[in-house]
Every structure is written in C-alpha cells, then in structure tokens.
Amino acid sequence: MQSPLFTHAEQQSQDRYFLQNPQMLRVALTGSDDVLALKGAMVAFQGLIDFDGEYDWSGRNRSSEATGETLELMRCSGQGTVYLANMAQYVHLVDIDHDGMTVDSSYVLALDSSLHTEIIEVDSQYGISGTGKYQLNISGRGKVALMTSGPPLMMRVTPETFVNVDADAIVAWSTPLRVQMQSQTYSSSITRRRGSTGEGWELSFLGQGFALVQPSEVMPPQNAELGEGLRGQFGNSGRNQNNRWT
Template identity: 35%
Template sequence: MRSELFSAENLEKESAQPGLRLQNSKLLKAELNGEFMARQGSMVAYQGNVQFEALGSGGIGKFIKSKLTGEGVPLMRVRGTGDVFLAERAADVHLIDLEPGDGLSINGANVLAFESTLNYDIKMVGGAGMMSNAGLFNCVFSGHGRIAVTTKGTPVVLSVDQPTYVDPQAAICWSASLQTGYHRAEQLGLGTLLGRSTGERFTMSFAGQGFVVVQPSEEPPGGLAGTGSGQQSGQGGGLLGNILGN
C-alpha cells in the first residue's frame, strides 16, 4: 500500500528519553515511564500499559477554587509505560520548560499537559479585574519541569521591556513576575455614545521584566476548551480573596 499519508513526516517520532515531545505542531507525544498530568479528554491514542485516573481540578483545595472562580484545569493522571498522544481540537501545541524560580501564569483552558514535578495553583490576576482571558483568575505554574500549552494559530511572544498592552482575549500566558492591570484603550466620546466603537475598549497592561504569549485569535472567556467560565464579577476580597490568596 502506498500513499503520501505514510511519508516520514507522519510516522511516529521516537526518542530515547521519556517525557513530553511534539509529534507535530498539533499533536503532543508523551513517552511515558512514570506519570504526568493531562487535560481530561485530551488523549487521542496510546500504546503500551497505561492507566488514566481522573483528578478533577487537582486536589480538594484546587477543586474548591475551581468551583468558586470558574477557572482551573480538569485533570487526569496518566501513569505506566508506553506512548500517549494528546491533542485539543487541532490547536497548535507548544512546549515550555520551567526552571527553579520560574513562574508561568496561564489561562487554564490552554493547558494541555504537564510533568508532575511542576506545582500549580489558581491565583487572582493582580489588577486585571474581569479583563483577563479567563476572567479574574489564572493558573500559575512553578517548579522544574515541562508544560504543553495550546494556542489557536501561531502566537507571538512579546518581550516586556517597555509598557505592553494586549487584548485580554488574546493573552494566553505570561511571566508570573509581571505586574498586570487593565487600560482603557478607547477614549469615551460622542462616537461611543452613538454606538460607534473601535472594538478595543480595554487592554491588559504588563510591566516589569518577562514575556507575554499572544495568539492571533480573540477567544471568548474560557478560551479553546471552554472550561474556564471566567464569569466572576471580580470581588476579590473577603473569604474568596483569602482562599485564593493562599
């Protein structure tokens, strides 16, 4: 049997080391010898002796935060030996390696998989209010390990070495050390009152030293997967603020 379908570029890519790899731009391959975490429902194929265990949002504390905020990653633990292939609605997949001391704030809807050596929590987006992609809250990863994130289209990575402003529905992830806020991009005037608008009323602002990943698509709150509702009204004080600040 012959076909371009069977060309070398479509054959399974092999590696001598276990871990998360790109099979292609839209497909993640996990060469498994142990365990890792993945978005529930993201497995498209596997070979070998592999078990899948649903974890909800990853522990009771994260489950509570997920229910309160609408943000979080519906997780499954994948363990065993073999090869596991993951995807998310044909979105582009990108790998990020975190080193000790690094922190990554990311819309939970754009998390595909990550190594179990990483720590993750749900945190309020400082100063951004309801303007972030997933609402007032984002997932923050730290520690040492690899994470796979998804974007709709090929993104641009902006280096924040000057005041930087991003459409909140296009911001995928950014350095957790950056200071965030929101900025009124469109000036109110007679045109606005008459219903004429540029469509760019608010942007997220970033300051400090770090990077912001921006996708070429303006997703509604919840992003690609639609799991982070992001519909909280933005009251960050009181009991909710105390829970999320921990």
Template identity: 45%
Template sequence: MRSPLLDHTALAGDERFALQNPQLLRVALDGRAEVLARSGAMVAHTGRVQFTGWTEPGRRGRNRQQSQHQQHQPQHPQAGQRPPALDLMRCAGTGTVYLANLAQHLHILDLRRERLTITSSYILALDTTIQWQAVDIEGGERISGVGRHSLELSGSGTLVVMTSGLPLVMPVRAGEYVYADADAVVGWSSALDVQLQAQSSNTEAWRRRGTATEGWELSFTGDGFVIVQPSELLPPQRVPVR
C-alpha cells in the same frame, strides 16, 4: 497503498515529551512517573496506560490548587465556590500517549524553578512536579479569559502550552509598557506587574465585538515577556459596569 497521507507515521524516540507534529504531543511513559493532561485530550496511545480522573490537589500532595483565601474545590463545587482551575486526568503506566486539543499549536516549556502565569484553558499537559496556584487580576471578573482563570506555575518540570496559531512573544523591559488584548493573552512572566484597563471610555467596552471599541487590554511592566496568540476568545458575557 500509496499516498502522502501515509508519510505521517508515528515517530520513534524516548523523550518524555516531544512533538509528533506542531499540533500533536507525544508523551513517553516509563511506568514510574505520571503525567497530568487536559481531560479528553488523548487521541491515541500504545502500551498499558491508565487514564484516571484527577480530583485531588496532586499525587502525595505535591500539586496545589488554591487562591489566596480558598483551598482546592471539588469537581462539582457548591454555589458561590470557585470551580477547579484545571480539568485534568492522570496518565500512568508504560507506553506512549498522544495528546491534542482542537488542532492547536503546541509548545513545550521546561521550568527550572521559574514562575510563569498561564491562562488555564491553554494548558495541555504538565509534570506532577509542577505546582500552581490561582491568581487574581483586579477587575478580571469583567472578562472571560485571563481575568478568571490565571494560574501561576512554579517548580521544576515540563509544561505543554497551546495557542491558536503561532504566538507572538513580546519582551518587556524595565521602564517600558507592553499592551495586549486581554482576549489574546496566553501567559506572561509572573514577575511582571499587570493591570487591566478598558481600551475605550465607552461603557459598552465589555462588548468587544459589535462596537467600535477593542474592549479590555492588559498592560505589562517590569522585566520578562508576554505570550500573545493570533486569535481572540469569543465575546465575554455581558456584565454590569460598576
């Protein structure tokens, strides 16, 4: 059979994390270290690979998931408890795993003891050596995106982030402000000062679509960068303004 379709064969390589194409991640497992991946993100694999649910703070306690006042919660939290910030599975064994999610664009980041804040829904995979904790943005309960599921990641290891389309990285310099639609922000340098504010004085600002307002935006100041995707989340649920 002849077709350009058949040109998209699996690439060879022994890199632990590599891109098969801009929307498909290839992970090489050597039988020693595990990889944490978004639940359900496996689209294909070779070799002897096991996929198991992730319910603990991490292998041998190396990962942590906590807020300022609360430790890691079970997969089915009781009423009033914060649900797990990441829905992950363990990938272990020997072979190659291919990961993807809704054909989103993928970006491999190597953390070397830096701190990076990412919205949890944009994380595809990460090394078990990376640590994280939930962070709160004042007033963030009003919006469905970064306000509810922001994680500060630290340590050393590889992190794979997803964006809907190719992102825009906005540098932030001391003494200057950068503003971005809260529904389009993927992540930012953790050292930045972040504030949530309405883009309009209209009390219906939380209803970003269907009004003349743009809704909520985040302002950043300090020294670092902000990652913005060319897409916005679905409208958040209506919540009362206080």
C-alpha cells in the same frame, strides 16, 4: 498498501515530551513519572497506560466555584507512549524554572505532575470577571505543554518596553511581571467594550519577562452541542461570542 499518509508515521525520539507534529504531543512514560493532561486530550497510546479521569489539582473544588478558573485534568500513568491533542490547536513546550509562569488554564494541554499550581487574581480597578481576571500560576521545575489557536507571538517585556495585550488573546506570561487589567474605553457604560472599536479589556505588563499571545481572540468552541444557537456555536458556556461579553 501505499499512500503519502505514511510520511506522517511516528517520529522517533528519546525525549519525554516530543512534538509528533505542530498540533500533536507525544509523551513517553516509564512507569514512575506520571503526566497530567487535559481531560479527553488522548488521541492514541501504546503500551500499558492507565487514565485516571478524576484527578483534581490542589484547591480546585474550593477555588474554581468562586473564580471560574478550572483545570480539568486526567492522570496518565504506566509504561508506554501517549499522544495528546485538542481541536488541532498548536502545541508548544515550555520549561518552567524558578521564575514560574502564569497561564490561562484553558491553554494547558499537559504538565509534569511534580509542578505546583494555584489560582491568582489579576489586579483590576473595575473588579470585573472574565478573561484575564483569574489565572493559574505554575511553579517548580518541569515541563508544560501549552496550546494556541494558530502560531503565537512571543513578546519581550523590559523596563523600557511596556507591553499591552488584549485579554482575550493572552495565553501566558512570566510570573514576576507586574500586571494590571484596564480598558481605555470612552464609553459611558464600562460593559460596552471600548465603544464602537470592537476592542476591550487589556492586560498591561511591566518588568522583565515575556508575554505569549495567540493570533485569535476567541477560543475554539469547547463542549459544543449539536444544533443551532449559542451552545452549538460557542460551546456550553456561550462566552465571548462575536468578541464581546455575554
């Protein structure tokens, strides 16, 4: 059999984490180094790999009910190679160091099992809930694979350069940054997203570090259901339809 498809054959690498292509991650397991991956993200594997779909990160059951910030993970263990992807989103590898990284858990594809995770609350003078309110802090030393809807923008934050990002477009940022949620709306109703402009809640960053932004304010639908209606178009949460709160 002959086909141009064979140009997409497996890429060879000695690295533990390797991008098979911009939208697929390859992880090599040696039997003593488990990796935690987004539930259902496995698209292929080779060798003797076990998947434990019941793994809960520390504090999840206690915190997720109150905050809505969850990280649905499976533990991948054994010897071989596993390929991970999610709805053809772009995959990016990040080395976590002592500064740590704060991320919306929706954008985590995989991470080293040795890393520590905990929920943190973003300062909000309005006390709202939703995108940007609660986030996941990742600390320790290891790698994290993040996902974005399209090629992202990495913005540098310095004491001289303040950065503001739409709360629906932010993916991750340096943990040491000072963050505040705000909305510069002049509408009398705070639930109306910045009047008729279509813009809404922002995260304001100050300090020294980075902010990772994706070129989309709406995630691809998660757990979409067949048929018409909100569940078919936006997934089982029905959130963020037409870039507004529901």
